Amino acid sequence: MRRWLYLLPVAVFALMAVGFYVGLGRDPEVLPSPLIDEEAPQFALPPLPGSDKGLSSADLTGSVSLVNVFASWCKPCREEHAVLIALAATKRLPIYGIDQKDKTEAVTAWLAELGNPYTRIGADDGQASIAWGVYGVPETYLIDKTGHIRYKHVGPLSQADIDKTILPLAARLGQ
Amino acid sequence: MRRWFPFALIVFAVLIALAALMPVPAHAVRPDEMLADPALEARAREIGKELRCLVCRNQSIDDSDADLAHDIRVLVRQRLAAGDTNAQVIAYIRSRYGDYVLLKPPFQFDTWLLWGGPAAVLLVGLVGVGRYLRRQAGMTAAPPLSAEEERRLAAVIEDKPPP
Numbered sequence A: 001m002r003r004w005l006y007l008l009p010v011a012v013f014a015l016m017a018v019g020f021y022v023g024l025g026r027d028p029e030v031l032p033s034p035l036i037d038e039e040a041p042q043f044a045l046p047p048l049p050g051s052d053k054g055l056s057s058a059d060l061t062g063s064v065s066l067v068n069v070f071a072s073w074c075k076p077c078r079e080e081h082a083v084l085i086a087l088a089a090t091k092r093l094p095i096y097g098i099d100q101k102d103k104t105e106a107v108t109a110w111l112a113e114l115g116n117p118y119t120r121i122g123a124d125d126g127q128a129s130i131a132w133g134v135y136g137v138p139e140t141y142l143i144d145k146t147g148h149i150r151y152k153h154v155g156p157l158s159q160a161d162i163d164k165t166i167l168p169l170a171a172r173l174g175q
Numbered sequence B: 001m002r003r004w005f006p007f008a009l010i011v012f013a014v015l016i017a018l019a020a021l022m023p024v025p026a027h028a029v030r031p032d033e034m035l036a037d038p039a040l041e042a043r044a045r046e047i048g049k050e051l052r053c054l055v056c057r058n059q060s061i062d063d064s065d066a067d068l069a070h071d072i073r074v075l076v077r078q079r080l081a082a083g084d085t086n087a088q089v090i091a092y093i094r095s096r097y098g099d100y101v102l103l104k105p106p107f108q109f110d111t112w113l114l115w116g117g118p119a120a121v122l123l124v125g126l127v128g129v130g131r132y133l134r135r136q137a138g139m140t141a142a143p144p145l146s147a148e149e150e151r152r153l154a155a156v157i158e159d160k161p162p163p
Helices: A003-024 A075-090 A104-114 A127-131 A159-174 B004-021 B038-050 B067-081 B086-097 B109-138 B147-157
Strands: A065-070 A095-100 A120-124 A139-143 A149-154
Touching: A065 A075, A075 A095, A075 A104, A075 A159, A095 A127, A120 A127, A127 B067, A127 B086, A139 A159, A149 A159, B038 B067, B038 B086, B067 B086
Parallel strands: A065 A095, A095 A120
Antiparallel strands: A065 A139, A139 A149
């Protein structure tokens, strides 16, 4: 008989094992963004009341920057906020905020309570978020000097994410 | 078992099948979102059926009450009103959210296994069945029993020790 046929189930099993190993290690909540390495979308958002610094596409060129989509109604954003405050204190890169579907009093109170790590904040009614491909808050994008999106993080940033991923990548993009 | 039982079972199965075939209305589209032009609104529904709500994952944006689904429905209608074709609207949403936003995966390089897999399995099965049938047809019939064998067989059937 053809001996190699006996090896077929082993080969199929090995293939499936590799497939499951790769597949199960992936977080199904995180979707790949088609905007990676693309130019950041065109948008222009008004500032929050009491500020004259809104956010638009033109602000994203010139230096490596972080764009953080947040909202005062978003629970994980509160957790992430301390990490952003610490990052802002290092003055390594500007952090721009897209405040999604927020009430102005709510976000003003939120920033007063927790501090404001953002260089500029744009108030978004939801359309700019769609242009950025945002499907959950918070989401964070790393933008290079030419205004291209180089990295996307879904969910709250942890200090480890900043130290191990964001800052090394930002340093490389800044060269 | 009572006589009517199988009959009731069939009626029940037919009712279930009919219910499953009924078109499900788009629950989540709010009246204030709808376009005044029925033709444009109908196109918006066509598009809405094909787009996945990325918050709930297994619902279309027309079926989902999520905020994001609402925003995308509004965007779809704005674009249609501005004169985009259905394909242009879908292409825009796809360029923001990727292939996953399409409820029906496109046929392309990284989905050939998904689309071709069932056909390939069917083909392998057909080839297997064909080979099996051919081998069966090619087999010669067993030679008839000899007289001695017939005698021993009869003895076994009658459960007597062979003479």
